[in-house]
Amino acid sequence: MAHTAGPVTPVPGSPQTDPPPQRPFPRWAVIGIFAMLAVAGLAYAQTFLTPVILAFVLALVFSPLRRALERVRIAPGLAAALIVTTLLALLIVAVTALATPVRQWTADAPQIGAKLEERVRDIRASFGADEEGTSLGEVVEKVTEAAAPGEDDAEAPVEVVVQEESWLTTIASSGSAILIQFILTLVLLFFILASGDMFYEKMVHVTPRFADKRKAIRIAREIERKLSRYLLTITVINFGLGTAVGLAFWALGMPDPLLFGVLAALMNYVPYVGAVVGAAVALVVGLLTFDGLWGGVAPALVYYALTSIEGQFVTPYAVGRNLKLNTVVVFIAVAFWAWLWSIVGMLLAVPLLVAVRVLCEHVDALEPLGDFLSARGAEREKDDDEEEPPAPQGRVAA
Incomplete structure (x- = not known):
């Protein structure tokens, strides 16, 4: 009679019962990969993101003015049109006033370069004259002539100079792209201002808890207030x-x-x-x-x-002290955004730092980052402000 083997009871400690050891999740690697991909994405989408972010920053700046116009019974659309039209008029006036001197300096660029080279040569000669009256420039020139091949030497190779595009040509070729980005910024700024407080209403609608709704509105208003100020x-x-x-x-x-x-x-x-x-x-x-x-x-x-x-x-x-930032962080931020987004990045570096610091002040998990972004001594001032006076222990005797 055949006997079937019953279920084998595993012995504790045997390879069948002990699962393979799990390695800790490499969280730092995921964060590093995400940071690199984010930077690459920001650089790739520069043409689109720069006018969008600039428009939102300008909207935060001019939102208090738009609300002030609304209080005097001016519709949000009309208030947005007035603000955008005023910005455009100021820009046109500035460009018109500066067009003539800029055009003159541009036309005289070759002569300016030659004259500057001559002035630098004179200054170097005045500092580099030796006891015999021979300047440093003359010494260099004599050494160069001595090292150059003479007429009796073999025929010198013909030097081929490839003329590169000047910076004026580069600016002229990118002028259309700059104009398109500028128009996109103004149009988007108009729509954001004309929408009133729609983004705040949407923020309140999508936030689940009432406490979170109040906190989100408080953060947004604080960013708007400090950034505009x-x-x-x-x-x-x-x-x-x-x-x-x-x-x-x-x-x-x-x-x-x-x-x-x-x-x-x-x-x-x-x-x-x-x-x-x-x-x-x-x-x-x-x-x-x-x-x-x-x-x-x-x-x-x-x-x-x-x-x-x-x-x-x-x-x-x-x-004031409420917006004091770490000078080293400010310099690094300016250099980073200049490398990433050129001139617009340099202009947006400090406003973005202000917004990030305000966000860190209202989110407990980001409070260490906010202390790191603040200037020296801001932590002590904040602690002093948060200290409450002790409650009175009874009546004070007359």
Whole structure:
């Protein structure tokens, strides 16, 4: 009689009962891959994303103005049309006023380059003269001539120079794309402002819990308030800086002081980098305009002094401690967005940092990131503000 084997009871500790050990989930690897893909996606979609994000940032800035117009019984559509039309008119006036000097500087670009090279050669010669009166430039020229092949040598190869496209040609070729992005920004800005508070209503509708609805609205309004106050304050400061630079350059006798005033106002929207670029431009034009080393350097020194006063005293006092950001993080953000989205990225770097910091202030999980983005000492000030006075322990004796 055949006996069938019954079910075998596994012995604890045997290979049949112990599952294979599971490795910990590599969360850091997933986060790294997601970050790289996000950066690649932002770079790939630059043409589309830059006008969209710029339009939303401008909408946050002008939303308080749109609500103020609504309170005087102006419809949202009409208020949006007034704001967009005013922006477009100001831009047209600025471009028209600056078109003539920019066209003149562009036409004189070859002569300016040759003159600048001559001035640099003179400055180097004045610093590099030896005891026998021979300048450093002459020494280099003599060495070059000695190393060059003479007439008795073999026939020298013919040098072929491939003429590259100038920066003016590059700008002209990309002018249509810039114009399309600008039109898309204004049109999208009009629709966002004309829709009123539709996005806030949608946010409340899709948020499930009542506490989350209030928190989402509070975060959105706080971002809007701080961003609009920051950009409005910075715009007023930049206008004053541009006026000061224009008047100072007019007093020094610099050509086209209005152009330099507008350049200083626009470049100051980019922290740190804008001041350096403006001072470099002032140095080049000063060397081309004035004779002597100190006369050419004076405009750059004046420009740097004015921007230093603005950056060290005016802006910290006007902006306040609530928007103080880590200077290293600001510089890295400007460099990153400049690499990613060029000029528009540099303009959006600080507003995006302000929005991220406000978000971190209202989300507990992101509070460490908000402390990292803040300036030195902001954590202690926040802790002091959050401290509540102790409750009174009875009556105070008269």
